[in-house]
Amino acid sequence: MKKVAVIAAGQTPFGTHNGKGMKGLFQEAVEDALASVDYQIPLNKTNEVYIGNLGAGGSQLGNPAALIVEHLGLVGVSARRVENACASSGFAFRDAIHAIRNGADMAIAGGIEIMNDLNSGHQRYWLGVSGDTEWERTAGATFSGIYALMARRHMYEYGTPREALAQCAVKNHENALNNPMAQFRKAISMDRVLSAPMVANPLGLFDCCPTSDGASVAILVSEDLVKEITDDPVWVLGSGAATDHLAIHDRQKITELLATRKAADQAFKQAKVNISQIDFAEVHDCFTIAEILAIEDLGFFEKGKAASEVLNGETSKRGKIPVNTSGGLKAKGHPLGATGTGQIVELFKQLTNKADKRQIANASIGLAHNVGGSGATCTVHIMGKGV
Amino acid sequence: MKKVAVIAAGQTPFGTHNGKGMKGLFQEAVEDALASVDYQIPLNKTNEVYIGNLGAGGSQLGNPAALIVEHLGLVGVSARRVENACASSGFAFRDAIHAIRNGADMAIAGGIEIMNDLNSGHQRYWLGVSGDTEWERTAGATFSGIYALMARRHMYEYGTPREALAQCAVKNHENALNNPMAQFRKAISMDRVLSAPMVANPLGLFDCCPTSDGASVAILVSEDLVKEITDDPVWVLGSGAATDHLAIHDRQKITELLATRKAADQAFKQAKVNISQIDFAEVHDCFTIAEILAIEDLGFFEKGKAASEVLNGETSKRGKIPVNTSGGLKAKGHPLGATGTGQIVELFKQLTNKADKRQIANASIGLAHNVGGSGATCTVHIMGKGV
Numbered sequence: 001m002k003k004v005a006v007i008a009a010g011q012t013p014f015g016t017h018n019g020k021g022m023k024g025l026f027q028e029a030v031e032d033a034l035a036s037v038d039y040q041i042p043l044n045k046t047n048e049v050y051i052g053n054l055g056a057g058g059s060q061l062g063n064p065a066a067l068i069v070e071h072l073g074l075v076g077v078s079a080r081r082v083e084n085a086c087a088s089s090g091f092a093f094r095d096a097i098h099a100i101r102n103g104a105d106m107a108i109a110g111g112i113e114i115m116n117d118l119n120s121g122h123q124r125y126w127l128g129v130s131g132d133t134e135w136e137r138t139a140g141a142t143f144s145g146i147y148a149l150m151a152r153r154h155m156y157e158y159g160t161p162r163e164a165l166a167q168c169a170v171k172n173h174e175n176a177l178n179n180p181m182a183q184f185r186k187a188i189s190m191d192r193v194l195s196a197p198m199v200a201n202p203l204g205l206f207d208c209c210p211t212s213d214g215a216s217v218a219i220l221v222s223e224d225l226v227k228e229i230t231d232d233p234v235w236v237l238g239s240g241a242a243t244d245h246l247a248i249h250d251r252q253k254i255t256e257l258l259a260t261r262k263a264a265d266q267a268f269k270q271a272k273v274n275i276s277q278i279d280f281a282e283v284h285d286c287f288t289i290a291e292i293l294a295i296e297d298l299g300f301f302e303k304g305k306a307a308s309e310v311l312n313g314e315t316s317k318r319g320k321i322p323v324n325t326s327g328g329l330k331a332k333g334h335p336l337g338a339t340g341t342g343q344i345v346e347l348f349k350q351l352t353n354k355a356d357k358r359q360i361a362n363a364s365i366g367l368a369h370n371v372g373g374s375g376a377t378c379t380v381h382i383m384g385k386g387v
Numbered sequence: 388m389k390k391v392a393v394i395a396a397g398q399t400p401f402g403t404h405n406g407k408g409m410k411g412l413f414q415e416a417v418e419d420a421l422a423s424v425d426y427q428i429p430l431n432k433t434n435e436v437y438i439g440n441l442g443a444g445g446s447q448l449g450n451p452a453a454l455i456v457e458h459l460g461l462v463g464v465s466a467r468r469v470e471n472a473c474a475s476s477g478f479a480f481r482d483a484i485h486a487i488r489n490g491a492d493m494a495i496a497g498g499i500e501i502m503n504d505l506n507s508g509h510q511r512y513w514l515g516v517s518g519d520t521e522w523e524r525t526a527g528a529t530f531s532g533i534y535a536l537m538a539r540r541h542m543y544e545y546g547t548p549r550e551a552l553a554q555c556a557v558k559n560h561e562n563a564l565n566n567p568m569a570q571f572r573k574a575i576s577m578d579r580v581l582s583a584p585m586v587a588n589p590l591g592l593f594d595c596c597p598t599s600d601g602a603s604v605a606i607l608v609s610e611d612l613v614k615e616i617t618d619d620p621v622w623v624l625g626s627g628a629a630t631d632h633l634a635i636h637d638r639q640k641i642t643e644l645l646a647t648r649k650a651a652d653q654a655f656k657q658a659k660v661n662i663s664q665i666d667f668a669e670v671h672d673c674f675t676i677a678e679i680l681a682i683e684d685l686g687f688f689e690k691g692k693a694a695s696e697v698l699n700g701e702t703s704k705r706g707k708i709p710v711n712t713s714g715g716l717k718a719k720g721h722p723l724g725a726t727g728t729g730q731i732v733e734l735f736k737q738l739t740n741k742a743d744k745r746q747i748a749n750a751s752i753g754l755a756h757n758v759g760g761s762g763a764t765c766t767v768h769i770m771g772k773g774v
Contacts, residue, residue, distance in 0.1 A: 062517030130449030
């Protein structure tokens with residue numbers, strides 16, 4: 001299997017970008033990627049572009065991929081939009097890997113979402129209908145409600161304390177203090193999380209990620225081309241992807257995401273590394289319970305055992321397995337289609353020792369975990385430096 | 388480069404499917420594909436699913452790929468939606484080819500659109516915003532208006548007679564008489580086309596494809612797996628894809644689609660065949676002028692010279708290069724996201740000698756040409772039998 005290198009990754013700040021459209025915002029992410037490295041990138045060698053996006057937006061609602069590559073000065077290049085709800089750009093990244101292994105010299109994988117401009121799109125509507133529509137939505141179950149059910153069951157089965165959920169938010173806000181691209185750069189206390197207005201019991205306001213505008217991008221090249229650009233790229237070691245029943249009532253358990261387990265299993269097999277070799281991870285914490293599920297399902301902790309580790313600080317920057325050093329969806333922000341490649345940006349920054357104050361010492365292998373819906377779609381990617 | 392085989396292809400009838408949702412409709416296309424061959428297909432070996440779809444619909448508007456594979460009994464399998472306006476499933480097919488060349492055993496590429504259920508989705512709205520939104524749509528330019536501009540300019544520059552456009556519709560309706568899956572199985576006369584109500588001068592009602600519900604699917608397998616299934620599959624010989632400026636005012640010419648030329652160039656190079664070896668073609672005739680542009684841009688005829696050939700019957704079933712033996716978008720129907728793999732269905736049927744009354748004698752290489760927007764996205768695929 002051909003090797004795939006990631007030679008740059010960048011993003012816009014996640015947050016509110018009043019009045020900006022898809023073209024300009026995506027361009028900003030590409031410019032940030034180009035500026036993230038000290039070598040020149042021959043972007044005109046791009047053969048394929050994959051753009052993760054849930055509800056389009058800005059102005060171009062259908063066929064946006066062509067418009068975006070045109071604006072990048074890459075008119076003519078093969079491009080498409082990839083949609084898998086909040087896992088859209090995780091899949092865009094996966095399909096870009098396929099393209100490189102298939103013979104492309106260079107591919108761009110990115111994601112974009114504009115959620116805060118209510119005049120221009122349907123993003124919030126579409127977000128609402130990315131869980132199961134036939135059973136869950138018609139019964140009034142929103143994503144916060146569905147994840148609240150998972151949280152309640154997890155607490156019931158494993159005695160998971162409410163504080164362990166809250167600690168994920170506290171830790172992610174702390175991490176985001178050092179991420180200039182994060183939406184919330186503001187510490188929050190455990191008390192504040194516990195006393196916040198309730199959204200869906202037991203999940204309060206600070207257990208839920210925000211709505212965000214933003215774009216993110218990763219530039220992938222073949223083993224042949226990378227030699228002309230840099231001696232020391234980041235490598236894609238493994239890619240895994242899976243689906244699951246959309247409606248959670250169809251699943252055997254609601255205290256795990258089976259798609260995460262399957263995608264992780266594929267990614268680890270392909271990467272030929274084991275869980276103990278992972279130095280840090282970006283996981284899909286759309287709600288705090290989702291971070292607990294993720295770190296268990298990925299295999300960092302046994303099912304039901306993550307809570308105490310989280311409370312002991314083992315997922316903090318100084319812990320056994322730093323999780324969401326970027327701030328995660330909770331504090332970095334969650335512009336749906338941009339989240340998957342946004343995680344790749346953090347892996348790239350950590351692996352190239354460019355994460356500034358949030359840098360983990362000796363980070364050589366990282367993992368990114370992106371989820372769509374309430375676990376219906378999932379990708380896991382493992383990337384490494386000097387390996 | 389690994390070889391990719393297509394071992395089955397099928398579709399629902401294109402037309403109106405009152406009350407059916409995405410799951411059931413896609414399943415029908417898969418069942419048609421499985422029934423299209425006399426060998427067993429181990430669908431459980433599927434590693435990747437690519438579903439072309441513009442506006443979702445039925446019920447599941449976001450994250451539909453997971454729901455569709457769940458309904459197929461393939462829960463867990465990696466799947467995503469691919470969106471490039473009306474070229475969505477052309478790109479789904481291309482990305483499935485990449486997956487097989489990347490090591491997958493089996494991949495499903497398909498497309499689906501539900502356009503006629505106005506209660507359930509946004510398809511017509513999304514269709515309307517798949518051309519350029521910033522300049523064209525705000526000025527009132529619809530797709531029929533944009534293609535009418537192309538037609539007028541083509542008539543002005545090359546003396547293309549109105550009748551040549553009409554003849555594309557007459558011929559495609561004639562072809563559809565023999566396609567039980569076609570939306571319009573009804574001959575139309577030249578007079579009827581010429582005297583039809585005007586939509587956008589010079590394009591009348593019969594120069595425009597209909598709105599349609601439908602699904603289509605192709606099953607792709609690796610060279611290794613195909614040996615266990617059949618000795619005589621259809622092979623993918625070449626895949627090409629390109630983009631262009633979304634707004635036609637940005638293009639050098641509006642009498643050609645540059646994306647078609649670029650995609651064709653790639654596909655022919657990869658296939659190592661030349662235009663004279665193509666026995667038949669399915670081209671994207673969303674409007675009659677689009678068929679004229681396509682057969683010129685693909686290289687079957689010189690620019691400006693297609694009209695007389697069309698009027699001489701050279702694109703009919705008995706001509707030099709039969710075009711749209713299925714009935715094309717005009718008469719077979721155009722369920723946006725399902726059109727690209729719908730064309731692959733026709734290639735598969737012709738190449739496996741299963742096109743019944745519309746069968747072309749000795750068809751060994753066919754070409755499929757799928758366009759999104761007014762030429763902003765395009766794929767070209769070349770497939771062959773016994774080659």
